[in-house]
Amino acid sequence: MPKESGEGRESALQRGWTVESRSDVNDQPDLATVSAPVEAQEAEAQNAVAQGTAAQETAAEGTEPATNELAESGQTAQLSNLTVVMLGLTGGIYMLYAWVWLSWAQFYAEGNAAAVEGSGSIGGFLQQIVFWIAPLAPILWFVSALIMHRRQPRKLALALILGCIVLLPLPMIFGNGAAQ
Amino acid sequence: MNAKLISAWIAGLAIVVLYVYATIAALGNFFGMSDIVRSALGLMPWTLLILQVVAPAIALAVALILSRGRSAGMRVLLLATGICAAAAIQLEIMHLILIS
Numbered sequence: 001m002p003k004e005s006g007e008g009r010e011s012a013l014q015r016g017w018t019v020e021s022r023s024d025v026n027d028q029p030d031l032a033t034v035s036a037p038v039e040a041q042e043a044e045a046q047n048a049v050a051q052g053t054a055a056q057e058t059a060a061e062g063t064e065p066a067t068n069e070l071a072e073s074g075q076t077a078q079l080s081n082l083t084v085v086m087l088g089l090t091g092g093i094y095m096l097y098a099w100v101w102l103s104w105a106q107f108y109a110e111g112n113a114a115a116v117e118g119s120g121s122i123g124g125f126l127q128q129i130v131f132w133i134a135p136l137a138p139i140l141w142f143v144s145a146l147i148m149h150r151r152q153p154r155k156l157a158l159a160l161i162l163g164c165i166v167l168l169p170l171p172m173i174f175g176n177g178a179a180q
Numbered sequence: 181m182n183a184k185l186i187s188a189w190i191a192g193l194a195i196v197v198l199y200v201y202a203t204i205a206a207l208g209n210f211f212g213m214s215d216i217v218r219s220a221l222g223l224m225p226w227t228l229l230i231l232q233v234v235a236p237a238i239a240l241a242v243a244l245i246l247s248r249g250r251s252a253g254m255r256v257l258l259l260a261t262g263i264c265a266a267a268a269i270q271l272e273i274m275h276l277i278l279i280s
Contacts, residue, residue: 126201137264171275
């Protein structure tokens with residue numbers, strides 16, 4: 001009987017010990033089940049990016065149900081991984097654009113400030129504003145597209161690609177920029 | 181609600197003033213540079229100058245069309261995006277003309 005009670009204590013200790021390990025065990029499978037598909041999807045998305053747009057669409061169709069399952073388990077609806085990759089790529093391009101526009105705005109704003117120094121101040125002031133808001137164009141375009149089409153990845157992709165074309169700093173391609 | 185609407189209108193009107201100024205400045209560029217451009221060959225500088233004039237109007241129209249039926253804040257954001265894009269295009273055209 002004492003042995004049994006001792007065993008009972010040990011088992012009680014073990015039970016106390018295993019409460020924590022059980023919580024770990026309960027957590028770990030969830031992490032494993034969540035992270036493994038995410039990694040698989042990321043690999044799939046990267047492969048799709050390497051293979052081209054046709055493969056991208058199939059990967060997007062493949063990842064959408066998986067992300068829906070993730071979204072069901074989580075509280076908020078998540079962006080698909082392909083959308084996140086696309087946002088990263090276009091975000092980098094837009095940041096480059098903003099930097100190029102900023103360098104040109106600086107160049108022309110200085111020139112313009114020297115040119116209109118003697119003339120009317122309102123025109124010069126507004127012109128300075130118009131110069132300096134040009135670098136904001138890629139940033140605001142990105143934010144607007146993201147807010148407007150967050151739920152529709154295809155429209156979001158269309159808006160972002162259109163922005164890449166419209167806001168492309170052409171003189172950068174033709175080279176010989178004055179303010180490079 | 182009312183204060184938000186009024187502030188959105190004020191912000192929107194301030195942005196529209198920038199649209200108007202961008203158009204006027206581009207018109208000034210158009211007439212000011214026409215003497216210089218006339219001596220240059222080709223149709224390209226004229227096209228660029230006209231594009232510089234109509235860019236704010238096109239941007240304003242697109243922003244207003246896209247912001248139909250949306251919230252006041254979204255309208256202001258789209259108007260701001262439009263004038264920024266128009267300003268970028270004007271800056272780009274000026275750069276193209278000057279380096280060509």
